[in-house]
Amino acid sequence: MKEIFTRMSAREKAGIAAAALVIFVMFVDRFIVDPMTVRMNQINREIKASEGALNVDTELARQKDAVSSEYKKYSAYVRQAGSDEEEQNKMLGEIEELARKAGVSIASMKSIAPKTVDFHKRYEAELEVEGGMEQVVSFLYLLNSSPQLLRTERMNLNPKDKDSEIVKSKINVTKVVMP
Numbered sequence: 001m002k003e004i005f006t007r008m009s010a011r012e013k014a015g016i017a018a019a020a021l022v023i024f025v026m027f028v029d030r031f032i033v034d035p036m037t038v039r040m041n042q043i044n045r046e047i048k049a050s051e052g053a054l055n056v057d058t059e060l061a062r063q064k065d066a067v068s069s070e071y072k073k074y075s076a077y078v079r080q081a082g083s084d085e086e087e088q089n090k091m092l093g094e095i096e097e098l099a100r101k102a103g104v105s106i107a108s109m110k111s112i113a114p115k116t117v118d119f120h121k122r123y124e125a126e127l128e129v130e131g132g133m134e135q136v137v138s139f140l141y142l143l144n145s146s147p148q149l150l151r152t153e154r155m156n157l158n159p160k161d162k163d164s165e166i167v168k169s170k171i172n173v174t175k176v177v178m179p
Helices: 002-007 010-062 062-076 085-101 133-146
Strands: 104-118 118-134 150-159 165-175
Touching: 002 085, 010 062, 010 133, 062 133, 085 104, 085 150, 085 165, 118 133, 133 165
Parallel strands: none
Antiparallel strands: 104 118, 118 165, 150 165
16 A cells, blocks of 8 residues: 555645545534534424523413402303302202392203213203293393303393293303303
8 A cells, every 4th residue: 555655646645635535524514513413403493492482481480469369250161160069059049049140030040960071061941931022131131140150152032922022031041150
């Protein structure tokens, strides 16, 4: 190998040195610099994702007191106070009280078995009420503004008699409670 190198001219030696330098630089680039660059880019992406998550968490932490106070305000309305029967009786009692306040009479009231949906229970009652249109509208308003968060899901209005001002209404009322 020495003989071959000694027989070469200075120009050939410079060419071989340049080729060896190029091969060495390519080797360093492929096996050292490129993997480091890929890893640094990956770390930078992870840092940006973590910074975004940290910003969101920081914003949520700033809102913690406001969210807690709102939660406390409404938790009494959506927490189950007792068994299913107690909750249904509480709901039906509230409906009867609201009907008295509005001046409508309840012709029939039927409770439907509660349904568990995802993370909450849904209580439902079917009502038939009679009264003047103004009283029925007042009853609906009272239902939908009830502290028990009752909601009118479905309603059907019909006159009681052909020329009567009294209307007969079938109403489905629901209440959502967190178990």
